[in-house]
Amino acid sequence: MTKIDRYILILFLRTTLVCFCSIAGIFVVFHAFTSLDDLVRQGQSDGGLLRVMARYYGPYMLLLFDWTGAIIVLMSLLFTIGWLRRTGELTATLAAGISHGRILRPILVAAFLIVVVQFVNREFFLPNHRDSLAMKTKELERETQHPMLPCDDRTSGILIEGAGILPRSKRIIKPSFRLEGDYKDFGDLLTGETAQWTAANADHPSGYLVDGITRPDLIDSLASTGTKDRTILYTSLDSQWVGPKQCFVATTINAELLQADQSTSRLVSLPELAARVKNPAVHSSASVQVLLHERIIRPPLDYALILLGLPMVINRKDRNLFVMIGVAIGTVLFFFAIKTLAGALGGAGYLLSPSMAAWVPLLVLGPVAYVRLRDIETL
Template sequence: MRILDRQRYWAFLKAYFTCYISFVGLWVVLDAFSNVDEFTKRTVGFGQLITEMGKYYLVRQSEYFDRLGGVISMMAAIFTVTWMQRANEQLAMLAAGVSTHRMIRPVIVSSILVSFLSIANQEVIIPRYAEQLQRSHADDGTSEVDVKTTPSDGRGLIYAGRLADRKHQTILERFNVTVPFQIYGTIRDIDGRQATYIPRDHPTSPLKEGWLIRAARISPPLSDEELAKPDSIVEKVTDLKGFPPPVGDPAKLSGDLVLFVHTPLSFDAMIRKSSWYQYGSMRDLIGGLIDPSTGQKNGDIEVAIHSRFMRPFLALTLMFMSLPLVLGGYGRNMFINLGFALGNSALFYGFGIVCQFLASDAVLSPALAAWLPLFVFGLLATHRWGQIRT
């Protein structure tokens, strides 16, 4: 590695951290002051407030890097080249016989490395903290949340609830299961005042992987013989030994029918938000295409999968499209060149957002929505790159 290369790498690193800290720092300050009342709802004292705010924004650095990594990489490349021009280093290297493509090679390599870091962040770090990233400012991870989705499992059963207790993996107040007519010959509704999810690895429960529904009723009712069939998805529970205790006052749930519904639909699937796929790994997205319990349109997941594949290429396309505006503008002011590059970025990302919106409304196919920005701006980047003066 030559001295000039090390200088370019160091300049890119300084520019990237400066831009990142400026953008993210400004957003954190504004967001923290706007939501300080929300943080105080779950903290006691100034010390705990600062600690919880620090944890909240520290976890979200992975999300900020994912959202801003591409545009900040482009800005760092532009600033690196701009500073090189401002110090007349470019003219000196051109006079020494060093081509423009050679002198900006470290900038290109640095941008590629940032793209690889973005992929690792999306596939490893964000899925690990997906649940925390979807929390609101006032959410400490144990409070009760509303159930906003009505997912179904692979057999067509539709589940619904009102309020969820995450600590005990229990749906409170009301839990409903709609059984399609193909299973019992007619549509049946199972209602309960409380339902607890029993995972497959529960240590004491005699029945596992399903929902234990307390204070339940079936309409129209099923006979004891139908409930006792070996292949029945609904089973009557007469002995609650080994099952988790109820949440709240047991007297309000005693003396009524207790049922167990066998299903792979978990508690997390019941409280999952509609934007869950934005925080999942590629494996999670592919699994979501074949899992009906996700409660998400396959079109949205397909767009996310294609966009995930295309993101590093689109980030490099943006850089190859923007750098020539700075490198080729010898006759213009460098700040004007920088302004053109930033306007170019706004057009690039705006076009991508429009394509994804059209794909979500089924106007464009998911594959076309992800590839179209590369087709359009890739041709423009190739044309501009060929016009760089060497």
């Protein structure tokens, strides 16, 4: 790497950092202004206001980087080249016989690495903070009950309902399991005070441990039952790890699928999303299948968006910087218009299959981005 490469790279990274910090600062200021009372109250009992704000807004910074990373890189590319042109450094470098492609090489490599960091953040960091991103500032002191979305386990014939759910604790309040299958003496309804989601272990598969059973009344006298190939309802009569007035309901429908706010499903990792689509107990809509394919092609599509801005950087008309920014905004809007339209058609099952709907933007814009990259390498 030459000195000019380091100079351009540092200028680009500094511009990217300033742009992101500006957007993040605006977000924190506006959001904290409407929630300052809750933050101050929590700060008085939890080590101070700054510590509480860092704990609450830290995950949001990761989410903001995932949302805006590619757009910020595109804008930083325009600002960097615009600055080099304004100071005459770009003209001097071109006069020395160095091509546009060689000048932009460190920026394009850095942009690629930023897209890779976005992918790592999306798959390994954001999924660990999805509960924090779902909570409001008033929930910093105590967890509050959220609305619950009924879900039908199609493999066992059980409809899971409840009065509400505690997302962080993964506990259902006033659960109601409607038994649509043949479960002998259990009747058609299993209710209790709470139901705690429990992962699979050596004693049992994944499911809910229902505590404070109110129906059926004689739950402790009933034997465990299920289908021919597996046990679904475990009782204390023949399962030592189940206590009195308890029943364990085996299911693969976890607590996240029961939340009425399904925005957190976009924050799960790619393997978790694929497992949900392949889960036979859950009905996966076409929109979820579109989301799965969108997550697969997101990195190359983000990089294609950056490459689409290259003609705005290498312009022979010496256009004003703000004119280029306006054109860049139009390019971004066109990019997301194609992506949104294809996703809507695939989610509705109209004209496009879910997989094709996710790949259409890359099939349309990818070749254009590649041609633009090849063009600057010859200038």
